[in-house]
Amino acid sequence: MNECGHCSVKIGEESAILANGKVWHVNHLLCDLCKCRINDGERCVPQNGVILCSECHIKTTRPICKGCGEFIKTNFCEALNSTWHPTCFQCSVCQKPLKVDFHQLPNRMCVHSDCFWDLQLRMIVAKDLPK
Numbered sequence: 122m123n124e125c126g127h128c129s130v131k132i133g134e135e136s137a138i139l140a141n142g143k144v145w146h147v148n149h150l151l152c153d154l155c156k157c158r159i160n161d162g163e164r165c166v167p168q169n170g171v172i173l174c175s176e177c178h179i180k181t182t183r184p185i186c187k188g189c190g191e192f193i194k195t196n197f198c199e200a201l202n203s204t205w206h207p208t209c210f211q212c213s214v215c216q217k218p219l220k221v222d223f224h225q226l227p228n229r230m231c232v233h234s235d236c237f238w239d240l241q242l243r244m245i246v247a248k249d250l251p252k
Contacts (some may be wrong), residue, residue: 125149141167152177201225212236 123132126143127150138145140159150159152174159165159174166178173181183192187201188209198207200219210219213230224237232240 127151140165141172154181201231214240
């Protein structure tokens with residue numbers, strides 16, 4: 122017997138959606154978290170019997186980028202006890218993404234090795250300039 126997973130009313134000849142092992146009236150498949158309607162063909166993610174729309178799935182399972190504050194949907198990097206979009210973990214001098222070898226300055230800013238040594242050289246030169 123095909124009963125709707127939401128209202129338990131028998132689904133006759135009308136359109137229905139199959140999700141999480143149950144059949145649903147088209148308007149009754151809802152995200153358990155935000156209550157938005159999940160349309161036929163849209164991705165929904167069942168987790169421990171709970172149905173989530175793709176946005177709520179991202180919000181409940183993905184880390185937040187330390188740089189921009191957005192949820193990280195794909196690739197990420199971990200540095201300085203935080204998680205970042207690869208493009209958000211940037212050199213404070215040249216704004217290019219940082220890779221494995223970087224330096225953290227005393228003010229906690231991170232820089233590429235080349236930028237770090239350039240800053241060091243500038244500080245040495247600035248010390249030797251007459252006042």
